[in-house]
Amino acid sequence: METEITLVGAEFVQRFTATRRGARLARRLAVHQLDEWGVPYGSELSDDVAVIVAELAANAVVHGYVPGRDFELRLTAGAHVLRIEVSDAREERRPVLRAPEAGAVAGHGLRLVEALSEKWGVAERGVGKTVWAECGTGGSAPWPDRRGSSGQPVSP
Template identity: 75%
Template sequence: MNAEFTLVNHEFVQRLSATRRGARLARRLAVHQLDAWGVPYGSGLSDDVAVIVSELAANAVLHGAVPGRDFELRLLALSGTLRIEVSDARGEREPEVRPFRTGAESGFGLHLVGALATTWGVRDRVVGKTVWAECVTGPEEHQCQIVR
């Protein structure tokens, strides 16, 4: 069954504590907000967004945290595209895509983001940086796609 998600002109923004609890909450809020916009829990798009938000929020908490500063989750639905943004207060550290290492237990997050998102990148802010990822949400492409 092909689902069509019409996500146009929707925006969700939430600041969260730069803690593991804040990162978990970001994922839950993202899939809840998608459900409110008509993208059901457990759909391909919802599941892919949950992974992307989890990885970007975890990185914001682990590598981008500044004591006393929150991180921000933003979901922006434009015609045919869902943009996920996670902003933190540490601007001097770019996300690092590490090469795969045999037996490694971490370092795969941005590889997952790159595999699930149509495109992703980093941009500076006045304070800190924003790591963003985009997913196609059109009628025939209702989940994030692998593009390499």
């Protein structure tokens, strides 16, 4: 009998400087956190999350930049889904999925996010916005249960 293993309620939250270096660090720490949760480097889920975080963080740095403000990365593990959120301080520049221009080498980031996630969207927050994406874990996630004996999530 096979037991379904899940990591319900685990969360990783980190703020980064709104720079290229911050975006690169966000991607690296996201896959590191997944590895800590039992999702190995180089797995399909790890690689998909790396691309999604890279694209959303790059958008936060390039299009959501407000001088002196950071962006935030949040990963939340559910029973069958991993939610990725990148928040920035710019409210008026909301991402829009557009048809790519012929020959364009840029502007494909959201198409990658759309292709690699089950769904994605934009949510308002107190200051700025949050762009989120959700990736399925295939039903039996490769990570341990992090709920305490009370059934409440335990910090990873």
